[in-house]
Amino acid sequence: MPLSANAQLIARLFNEVAKGNGQVFWEHVHDDAVWRTIGTGSWSGTFKGKDSIINDIFRPLGRKLVSRQTDVTRIIDGGEVIVVQAKGKNLTHGGIAYDNDYCFVITMREGKIATYEEYCDTELIANVLGDRLSTWRPAEKKA
Amino acid sequence: MTTQENNKRIARQFFEHFDKQNLDGAFSLMAEDAQFKIPGKPAESPSAGAYGKDRLRRLFERVLKNVPDGVRMTFKSAIAEGDMVALEMEGLGKLSNGRAYNNEYVILFVIRDGLIREVREYNDTLHAYNVWHAA
Numbered sequence: 569m570p571l572s573a574n575a576q577l578i579a580r581l582f583n584e585v586a587k588g589n590g591q592v593f594w595e596h597v598h599d600d601a602v603w604r605t606i607g608t609g610s611w612s613g614t615f616k617g618k619d620s621i622i623n624d625i626f627r628p629l630g631r632k633l634v635s636r637q638t639d640v641t642r643i644i645d646g647g648e649v650i651v652v653q654a655k656g657k658n659l660t661h662g663g664i665a666y667d668n669d670y671c672f673v674i675t676m677r678e679g680k681i682a683t684y685e686e687y688c689d690t691e692l693i694a695n696v697l698g699d700r701l702s703t704w705r706p707a708e709k710k711a
Numbered sequence: 712m713t714t715q716e717n718n719k720r721i722a723r724q725f726f727e728h729f730d731k732q733n734l735d736g737a738f739s740l741m742a743e744d745a746q747f748k749i750p751g752k753p754a755e756s757p758s759a760g761a762y763g764k765d766r767l768r769r770l771f772e773r774v775l776k777n778v779p780d781g782v783r784m785t786f787k788s789a790i791a792e793g794d795m796v797a798l799e800m801e802g803l804g805k806l807s808n809g810r811a812y813n814n815e816y817v818i819l820f821v822i823r824d825g826l827i828r829e830v831r832e833y834n835d836t837l838h839a840y841n842v843w844h845a846a
Contacts, residue, residue: 569793606815607835644797644819646790651797653819653831669750671817671833673788673799685799687817687833691755691840 574676575645578652582640594618597681604683607690610700621684623707624700631703633666635659650674666696715791718822722796723786725827726818730784732775738768740827747830756836757844777843778804778812794828796820812842 644651658666673685728736751759782804821829
Protein backbone atom coordinates (compact mmCIF):
# COMPACT_ATOMS: atom_id res chain seq x y z
CA MET A 569 0.00 0.00 0.00
CA PRO A 570 1.45 3.43 -0.88
CA LEU A 571 2.51 5.74 1.92
CA SER A 572 -0.03 8.32 3.03
CA ALA A 573 0.52 11.96 2.09
CA ASN A 574 1.55 12.64 5.69
CA ALA A 575 4.13 9.84 5.70
CA GLN A 576 5.51 10.99 2.35
CA LEU A 577 5.78 14.53 3.71
CA ILE A 578 7.59 13.43 6.86
CA ALA A 579 10.05 11.38 4.77
CA ARG A 580 10.64 14.44 2.58
CA LEU A 581 11.14 16.74 5.55
CA PHE A 582 13.83 14.49 7.02
CA ASN A 583 15.52 14.35 3.60
CA GLU A 584 15.46 18.14 3.38
CA VAL A 585 16.90 18.51 6.88
CA ALA A 586 19.65 16.04 5.94
CA LYS A 587 20.51 18.30 3.00
CA GLY A 588 20.76 21.27 5.35
CA ASN A 589 17.38 22.72 4.46
CA GLY A 590 15.86 23.00 7.90
CA GLN A 591 13.60 25.85 6.87
CA VAL A 592 11.30 23.48 4.97
CA PHE A 593 10.88 21.47 8.15
CA TRP A 594 9.87 24.53 10.18
CA GLU A 595 7.46 25.66 7.45
CA HIS A 596 5.59 22.41 8.08
CA VAL A 597 5.32 22.87 11.86
CA HIS A 598 2.16 24.56 13.16
CA ASP A 599 2.72 27.74 15.18
CA ASP A 600 0.90 26.06 18.08
CA ALA A 601 2.77 22.76 17.75
CA VAL A 602 3.70 20.90 20.91
CA TRP A 603 7.03 19.11 21.33
CA ARG A 604 7.56 16.61 24.12
CA THR A 605 10.78 14.84 24.99
CA ILE A 606 10.29 12.00 27.44
CA GLY A 607 11.88 12.03 30.86
CA THR A 608 12.54 14.53 33.59
CA GLY A 609 16.02 15.84 32.78
CA SER A 610 16.78 19.38 31.63
CA TRP A 611 16.18 18.48 27.95
CA SER A 612 12.92 16.73 28.77
CA GLY A 613 9.47 18.19 29.00
CA THR A 614 6.68 19.71 26.97
CA PHE A 615 7.42 22.78 24.84
CA LYS A 616 4.40 24.60 23.48
CA GLY A 617 4.55 26.63 20.28
CA LYS A 618 7.03 26.71 17.42
CA ASP A 619 8.91 29.66 18.92
CA SER A 620 9.48 27.77 22.15
CA ILE A 621 10.53 24.61 20.32
CA ILE A 622 13.13 26.58 18.36
CA ASN A 623 14.35 28.79 21.18
CA ASP A 624 14.20 26.39 24.09
CA ILE A 625 15.38 23.20 22.39
CA PHE A 626 16.96 23.66 18.99
CA ARG A 627 19.04 26.77 19.72
CA PRO A 628 20.55 25.29 22.91
CA LEU A 629 21.14 22.05 20.98
CA GLY A 630 22.83 23.99 18.20
CA ARG A 631 25.18 25.54 20.75
CA LYS A 632 26.13 22.09 22.04
CA LEU A 633 26.67 20.36 18.68
CA VAL A 634 29.13 21.14 15.94
CA SER A 635 27.57 18.69 13.46
CA ARG A 636 24.20 17.00 13.33
CA GLN A 637 22.71 14.16 11.33
CA THR A 638 19.54 12.13 11.82
CA ASP A 639 19.15 9.07 9.62
CA VAL A 640 15.65 7.62 9.30
CA THR A 641 15.67 3.84 9.52
CA ARG A 642 11.94 3.09 9.52
CA ILE A 643 8.61 4.83 9.11
CA ILE A 644 5.34 3.40 10.39
CA ASP A 645 2.51 5.08 8.54
CA GLY A 646 -0.53 5.51 10.74
CA GLY A 647 -2.13 8.13 8.50
CA GLU A 648 -2.60 11.00 10.96
CA VAL A 649 0.14 9.66 13.24
CA ILE A 650 3.53 8.88 11.74
CA VAL A 651 6.15 6.97 13.72
CA VAL A 652 9.77 7.52 12.72
CA GLN A 653 12.66 5.39 13.93
CA ALA A 654 15.96 7.17 13.49
CA LYS A 655 19.62 7.11 14.41
CA GLY A 656 21.49 10.27 15.31
CA LYS A 657 25.11 10.93 14.36
CA ASN A 658 26.16 14.10 16.11
CA LEU A 659 29.33 15.62 17.46
CA THR A 660 29.63 18.06 20.34
CA HIS A 661 31.91 21.10 20.28
CA GLY A 662 34.03 19.17 22.75
CA GLY A 663 34.54 16.40 20.19
CA ILE A 664 32.30 13.83 21.87
CA ALA A 665 30.04 11.64 19.74
CA TYR A 666 26.37 12.04 20.55
CA ASP A 667 24.76 9.16 18.69
CA ASN A 668 21.30 8.79 20.13
CA ASP A 669 18.58 6.38 18.99
CA TYR A 670 15.21 7.97 18.41
CA CYS A 671 11.62 7.08 17.96
CA PHE A 672 9.46 10.06 17.03
CA VAL A 673 5.68 9.89 17.26
CA ILE A 674 4.43 12.72 15.07
CA THR A 675 0.79 13.76 14.87
CA MET A 676 -0.22 15.69 11.76
CA ARG A 677 -3.01 18.23 11.30
CA GLU A 678 -3.90 19.65 7.89
CA GLY A 679 -0.57 18.69 6.38
CA LYS A 680 1.60 20.11 9.16
CA ILE A 681 3.15 18.79 12.35
CA ALA A 682 0.88 19.33 15.35
CA THR A 683 2.63 17.28 18.02
CA TYR A 684 6.09 15.75 18.11
CA GLU A 685 6.97 13.23 20.79
CA GLU A 686 10.60 12.28 21.10
CA TYR A 687 11.53 8.97 22.70
CA CYS A 688 15.29 8.59 23.05
CA ASP A 689 18.13 7.56 25.35
CA THR A 690 17.72 10.17 28.08
CA GLU A 691 20.71 8.90 30.03
CA LEU A 692 22.92 9.55 27.01
CA ILE A 693 21.50 13.08 26.81
CA ALA A 694 22.40 13.73 30.44
CA ASN A 695 25.88 12.26 30.06
CA VAL A 696 26.84 13.96 26.79
CA LEU A 697 24.77 17.11 26.45
CA GLY A 698 24.69 18.00 30.13
CA ASP A 699 22.46 20.81 31.30
CA ARG A 700 20.23 22.42 28.64
CA LEU A 701 19.94 25.63 30.62
CA SER A 702 23.72 26.14 30.45
CA THR A 703 23.28 27.10 26.78
CA TRP A 704 19.74 28.47 26.94
CA ARG A 705 19.26 32.19 26.36
CA PRO A 706 16.16 34.35 26.55
CA ALA A 707 13.98 34.42 23.45
CA GLU A 708 15.73 35.67 20.35
CA LYS A 709 14.35 36.90 17.08
CA LYS A 710 12.21 34.40 15.20
CA ALA A 711 14.10 31.93 13.02
CA MET B 712 -10.28 -8.09 12.13
CA THR B 713 -7.54 -6.77 9.87
CA THR B 714 -3.98 -8.02 10.19
CA GLN B 715 -2.98 -4.64 11.61
CA GLU B 716 -5.73 -4.71 14.25
CA ASN B 717 -4.73 -8.26 15.16
CA ASN B 718 -1.07 -7.22 15.39
CA LYS B 719 -2.02 -4.33 17.71
CA ARG B 720 -3.93 -6.80 19.87
CA ILE B 721 -0.92 -9.15 20.08
CA ALA B 722 1.42 -6.27 20.98
CA ARG B 723 -0.92 -5.12 23.77
CA GLN B 724 -1.46 -8.70 24.97
CA PHE B 725 2.29 -9.21 25.40
CA PHE B 726 2.43 -6.39 27.94
CA GLU B 727 -0.97 -7.20 29.46
CA HIS B 728 0.48 -10.62 30.32
CA PHE B 729 3.60 -8.92 31.71
CA ASP B 730 1.35 -6.67 33.81
CA LYS B 731 -0.36 -9.77 35.20
CA GLN B 732 3.05 -11.42 35.80
CA ASN B 733 2.01 -14.14 33.35
CA LEU B 734 5.31 -14.70 31.58
CA ASP B 735 4.15 -17.99 30.03
CA GLY B 736 1.35 -16.06 28.33
CA ALA B 737 3.65 -13.27 27.19
CA PHE B 738 6.34 -15.53 25.79
CA SER B 739 3.80 -17.75 24.01
CA LEU B 740 3.31 -14.74 21.69
CA MET B 741 7.00 -14.63 20.69
CA ALA B 742 8.67 -16.61 17.93
CA GLU B 743 11.50 -18.84 19.15
CA ASP B 744 14.09 -16.73 17.31
CA ALA B 745 12.59 -13.36 18.27
CA GLN B 746 14.95 -10.52 19.18
CA PHE B 747 14.13 -7.85 21.77
CA LYS B 748 16.37 -4.78 21.95
CA ILE B 749 16.52 -2.71 25.12
CA PRO B 750 17.82 0.84 24.79
CA GLY B 751 20.91 2.44 26.21
CA LYS B 752 24.66 2.12 26.08
CA PRO B 753 25.80 -1.00 27.98
CA ALA B 754 28.46 0.97 29.89
CA GLU B 755 25.77 3.11 31.51
CA SER B 756 22.70 0.88 31.27
CA PRO B 757 23.47 -2.68 32.36
CA SER B 758 20.20 -4.00 30.88
CA ALA B 759 20.86 -2.51 27.43
CA GLY B 760 21.32 -4.77 24.46
CA ALA B 761 19.75 -7.39 22.23
CA TYR B 762 17.97 -10.27 23.92
CA GLY B 763 16.84 -13.64 22.62
CA LYS B 764 13.72 -15.19 24.08
CA ASP B 765 15.34 -17.18 26.92
CA ARG B 766 17.58 -14.34 28.10
CA LEU B 767 14.70 -11.88 27.94
CA ARG B 768 12.60 -14.16 30.12
CA ARG B 769 15.35 -14.26 32.72
CA LEU B 770 15.51 -10.45 32.64
CA PHE B 771 11.72 -10.17 33.07
CA GLU B 772 11.88 -12.64 35.96
CA ARG B 773 14.54 -10.50 37.66
CA VAL B 774 12.43 -7.38 37.13
CA LEU B 775 9.30 -8.96 38.61
CA LYS B 776 11.27 -10.40 41.54
CA ASN B 777 12.27 -6.82 42.42
CA VAL B 778 8.78 -5.39 41.86
CA PRO B 779 6.67 -7.74 44.00
CA ASP B 780 3.33 -6.19 43.06
CA GLY B 781 4.21 -6.10 39.38
CA VAL B 782 4.45 -3.30 36.86
CA ARG B 783 1.11 -1.77 35.84
CA MET B 784 1.14 -1.06 32.11
CA THR B 785 -1.11 1.68 30.73
CA PHE B 786 -1.54 1.89 26.97
CA LYS B 787 -1.65 5.32 25.35
CA SER B 788 -1.71 4.61 21.62
CA ALA B 789 -1.11 1.92 19.03
CA ILE B 790 -0.11 2.63 15.43
CA ALA B 791 0.18 -0.17 12.87
CA GLU B 792 1.23 -0.52 9.27
CA GLY B 793 2.08 -3.73 7.45
CA ASP B 794 3.73 -6.06 9.94
CA MET B 795 4.84 -3.21 12.25
CA VAL B 796 3.21 -1.89 15.42
CA ALA B 797 4.25 1.05 17.59
CA LEU B 798 2.82 0.90 21.11
CA GLU B 799 3.02 3.92 23.43
CA MET B 800 2.58 3.11 27.10
CA GLU B 801 3.53 3.86 30.68
CA GLY B 802 4.75 1.48 33.35
CA LEU B 803 4.23 2.04 37.06
CA GLY B 804 5.59 -0.06 39.90
CA LYS B 805 7.31 -0.02 43.27
CA LEU B 806 10.58 -1.79 43.84
CA SER B 807 11.12 -3.89 46.96
CA ASN B 808 13.69 -1.27 48.07
CA GLY B 809 10.91 1.34 48.07
CA ARG B 810 11.90 3.20 44.90
CA ALA B 811 9.07 4.21 42.56
CA TYR B 812 9.36 3.16 38.93
CA ASN B 813 7.29 5.23 36.53
CA ASN B 814 8.60 4.96 33.00
CA GLU B 815 7.24 5.84 29.57
CA TYR B 816 7.80 3.74 26.50
CA VAL B 817 7.31 3.39 22.84
CA ILE B 818 7.79 -0.18 21.70
CA LEU B 819 8.20 -1.08 18.04
CA PHE B 820 7.14 -4.61 17.10
CA VAL B 821 7.44 -6.67 13.96
CA ILE B 822 4.68 -9.29 14.06
CA ARG B 823 4.21 -11.91 11.37
CA ASP B 824 1.83 -14.87 11.23
CA GLY B 825 0.55 -14.07 14.71
CA LEU B 826 3.96 -14.12 16.42
CA ILE B 827 6.27 -11.35 17.63
CA ARG B 828 9.52 -11.45 15.61
CA GLU B 829 11.34 -8.27 16.59
CA VAL B 830 10.94 -5.74 19.36
CA ARG B 831 12.74 -2.42 19.78
CA GLU B 832 12.07 -0.64 23.03
CA TYR B 833 12.59 3.06 23.78
CA ASN B 834 12.20 4.35 27.32
CA ASP B 835 13.42 6.99 29.75
CA THR B 836 16.79 5.37 30.35
CA LEU B 837 17.89 8.00 32.85
CA HIS B 838 14.90 7.20 35.05
CA ALA B 839 15.50 3.46 34.65
CA TYR B 840 19.15 3.87 35.65
CA ASN B 841 18.31 6.03 38.65
CA VAL B 842 15.69 3.57 39.90
CA TRP B 843 17.40 0.28 39.14
CA HIS B 844 21.12 0.88 39.23
CA ALA B 845 22.10 4.13 40.96
CA ALA B 846 23.62 3.82 44.42
